[in-house]
Amino acid sequence: MxxxxxxxxxxxxxxxxxxxxxxxxxxxxxxxxxxxxxxxxxxxxxxxxxxxxxxxxxxxxxxxxxxxxxxxxxxxxxxxxxxxxxxxxxxxxxxxxxxxxxxxxPQGSEALELMQDRLLERAFFEQINVNIAPYSTIVSLDDIYQAISSIGFPCVLKPIQKGLMHNSQFILRKQSDVAKCAELVEQGTFVLESWVPYEREISIVMVREQSGTMRFLAPLETFYQVHHLNQVVGPAKVADQIWDELKNIASQIGDNLNYVGVMEIGFFLTQSQAIYVKRIVPALHESGYIYQYISNVSLEEEQIRAAVNMPVVTSKVIQQAAIGFFQEKDQQSIKTQWVLKDNWFYHFFRYPASMLPQSKSGFVAITADDGYEAKGQLDSTGIWDEKQPTEEKSED
Known part of the structure; x- marks a missing residue:
């Protein structure tokens, strides 16, 4: 027996x-x-x-x-x-x-497949009834003209496959911009998405264990330039009721995905405090580098612990910080700060020549009593002013 x-x-x-x-x-x-x-x-x-x-x-x-x-x-x-x-x-x-x-x-392929295809991603969001920007599927120029009546200006044209056609996102601000998309839409299927008038971008990072339990880490505020992550502040200053709602939405998403491990969910937050889901990253994301400076955990260890079915560490905030990503052309400016700042920590990615160019060469982390004060130190150098990245690869 x-x-x-x-x-x-x-x-x-x-x-x-x-x-x-x-x-x-x-x-x-x-x-x-x-x-x-x-x-x-x-x-x-x-x-x-x-x-x-x-x-x-x-x-x-x-x-x-x-x-x-x-x-x-x-x-x-x-x-x-x-x-x-x-x-x-x-x-x-x-x-x-x-x-x-x-x-x-353990992470499975379902979440990855959904999030690499913008149409599948949006269908998933609609199925679980979370708030996203209005959009329409585009296969021809006529589709754009028809969709504009409901979506309005400004709006963004994006290929359905993320990571493909790196230079193919196009912002439409007026009727005459539609004709400029003629050659673009011949390359494949796109989505036309309404531009959300957001005030802030907030990310929630969570770890989903094999049991289905979800552990939330401190919220982050992210800052993008030309579709590239430029700076991160942690922990983000978020009102309690907003934080609770973000966790509720994240839990709903996690409950409906067959996924184990670290996941990041990005949100748009408008001036009226309306919340829109921007994207899901069912893997480690570069914004998470900040946790090694502000908390008692590293996302790499959390990812491994979830995968091998170990208990996941309960995250605790121990200090505040900001990180700023730099490019190869910023190296001389970084060297200037190298000899001046005692609270700057440097992380270089060290790509071999055969893998260059890359959009980022590394990042600087600054610890301070307030993460936004640390961001101010980054901003005061001018290194992170609005600029065109060396490689136009969109992050969403």
């Missing part, structure tokens, strides 16, 4: 212990931090990416080089891993679906 397994035994079977192999797939700076943290926690690490010189692959115990659609190499990678973590939202959801045939991917 087979003995009935206890719930404790079932949970224990799902736990991944040190000396097991964790796979990390992707090429962003998140990867090397994940690899380092996993090794520190006693795991062996295999890494998969398209460039043998990637810092992530060089840091791993086992490096497997292959393109995102190289099924032979993906299978080889997956079969060497007890589980796989994708380190950014840029990893192909099709690659993750293939890997799932051979090993466990």
């Amino acid at each position: 087979k003995v009935k397994e206890s719930s404790e035994t079932k949970v224990a079977e799902k736990v991944i212990f040190p000396s097991s192999t964790i796979g990390v797939i992707g090429n962003s700076p998140n990867g090397i931090e994940l690899v380092r943290k996993a090794k520190q926690m006693g795991f062996k690490v295999a890494a998969y990416g398209s460039n043998a010189e990637s810092p992530t692959l060089r840091e791993a115990d086992l490096a497997i080089v292959g393109r995102g659609n190289d099924q032979l190499q993906l299978q080889k990678f997956a079969e060497r891993c007890d589980l796989v973590i994708y380190e950014s939202e840029q990893v192909s959801s099709e690659s993750i679906k293939f890997i799932q045939r051979f090993t466990n991917v």
Whole structure:
């Protein structure tokens, strides 16, 4: 007679212990931090990416080089891993679906697939009844003319696939701008989205455990320039009732996604305190680098803990800070601050020449009694003034 397994035994079977192999797939700076943290926690690490010189692959115990659609190499990678973590939202959801045939991917592929396609993403938001900007599907120039009557000006034309056609977002401010989109819409399917007159952008970062429990970290305020994340302040100053509503929306989203690990949800907040969901990142996001300066946790460790079914650390704020991302052309200005500031902390991504150019070379973190005061220190240098990034890759 087979003995009935206890719930404790079932949970224990799902736990991944040190000396097991964790796979990390992707090429962003998140990867090397994940690899380092996993090794520190006693795991062996295999890494998969398209460039043998990637810092992530060089840091791993086992490096497997292959393109995102190289099924032979993906299978080889997956079969060497007890589980796989994708380190950014840029990893192909099709690659993750293939890997799932051979090993466990706690994050799953569903959330990644939804959030890489703007139409699927918006359909998901509508299904769970969260507030988003009005939009319309565009396949021809006539569709834009028809949609304008309900969406109005200003509005933004975006390709449905995130990460593709990097220069293809276009803001329409008046009727004559529509004709300028003629060549653009011939390249594929787009969404035309109403411009939300937001006053602030607030991000919630949460960790969803395998049990479905969600742990919230301190809110962040994010500042973008030309679709690129420029600065982050944490913790964000948010009224209690707004914070409670943001957590409610985030919980609703988390409950409806088959996802385990760190997730960031971005919100627009208008002057009248109306809340719009901007985007979901079902992976580590660069805004989360600030947590190592303001709290007792690192997102990399939280991601690993959730994936291997360890208890997730309860996050506590220990100080306030701001971070500012810099580019290669800012290096001389950064050197000036290097010899002047005793509360500036520097993080360089150190890409090899074969992976350049990149939109960001690293970031500076400033700790202070008030995170917005720290942002003021960044602003006073002029390094983070409005400017055109070196690479036009949209973050949404």
